[in-house]
Amino acid sequence: MRYPVKKKLLIVVLVCLLVPSTLFSAAKEYKTGSMLFTFKGGTTLPTFIYFFQENELTDYRFYYGMGSGDRSTKLYPGGNFSLSFEGFTTDSLSLGGELGYNFNYTIGDTLFSIVPLFFKVTYYPVQGKFDLPISLGAGISYMKFGEDQSLITLYANIDIGFVFYVTENWGIGIHSGFWLVPELNYTKTDRQYNSLLGMAPVVLSVSYRN
């Protein structure tokens, strides 16, 4: 009773997820051993950078939003490309890996890039003519800023897609989700700058399945 709006929103979301699943999940498209290759391309929207503790270099611990502004991330929307492979272990669950390249420019026109390489597990509640893949990924990422700063660190993401199969094997889709890229510094003096970057990708995809 206290949160009627949130309750209604939750019902709408559940209906949106369950109706397609009841409509299109009559027959399982995938079986153990099925494979899926996906190429994605689109944009990433920097959402926040959070510093785990106060440090000598930053005025605030939490920066959010894009572009200029005292508390913004100072990053512009960027570009993202990736290639992934999935192998099904059951008729609705796959294990796979993905390699990507992501770039954003700062307000000072300096290139900030991330190369994530991660394993992912994907659940397909809806499959057939339409797929609804929900993925969780974890791995490493190579982070580079400007010409001479780079770091290999961790990476995690969640990805939700909607893929329409134009033919039996080829499908096009749209995906979104969220990335978490922690900066975990190696040296003790730099650990005060440990932080977490959040990004929201919006990408189109082309998939091939067999």
Add this chain to the structure above:
Amino acid sequence: MKKHILPLLLLGIVFLFVACDGAILSDVVNSTESVSKKYQNIIGINGSKVYYQLSTGIYSNVSGGGSETQIVANSEDHLVNGSALVTIDGAKYIMYSTSASSEQQNGTLHFYSLDDFKTETATIEQPETVTKRELTHLYSNGVVLVKDLDNSAITYRIYYGLSGYTNNGTATFNKEYEITISSSTDTNTDLNRLYFQTAEQVPTKAILSLATYSTATSGDDDYSWKQYLVDFSSTEKTISNDITGDLSGYEIAGVTIADTSNIYAITTGGKLYKSSSGSTFVSCEQSLGYSYTSDAFIYPVTGSSKN
């Protein structure tokens, strides 16, 4: 499993060495917008307006901030390459030169009047023997440095003290100094810089520095420098004060004149030289222990007991 441990360890070590810079995201959030303006010269102030040269041309703005007005726009092969605020018979002008090859050859100067905001042109008269002229620099104190080539030699001419001009005619300078430095086939010697005392608006002395590129016997490429004293009070046209001493082995970073005769120079390698005679840097006063860029500031400071 054991056979995978070694490659994984090696991979981990490689990762540590190739990418272990810290504080990346803090540098990201501290990014600042790139500066789009590149100032090349603050020309001067006239009334409430300040005039300045950017990489895109000459501009004015109201002192204290206001809307910027473009006076001269750079265009392809027609870039403003020097500007100065000059006064002729009480009227102020912005004198400037451009990179246009025909204007370089003719020694063309432009005069933008700060009274009626019209631009007129005049050329610097040149000897008939000159086959190629290049307006090397136009300094903010109104000094024009010209590199002339005739059939046999390269001559640098320094024009100083603009006293007037005729539109579409010639510009008249009170002083003209020249020095012939090398044969026209000498491609190893070129102008290094004309050094003025920092912030001296009415120059009294300057040092013309030429650089000679040479390949030492050891195989190392190197430069040597030759300096000449330019005395703006001199009535002699020919520059004859070849500065000697071991300063010629070093590049000058900055020059200052402590009084009417003593000239001090610091080198890019951090050596301080003094010329008491005004013509010869006889010795290194001391090594400062620092290195300087070739456009370093140097000021004379007078204290209660020391200068």
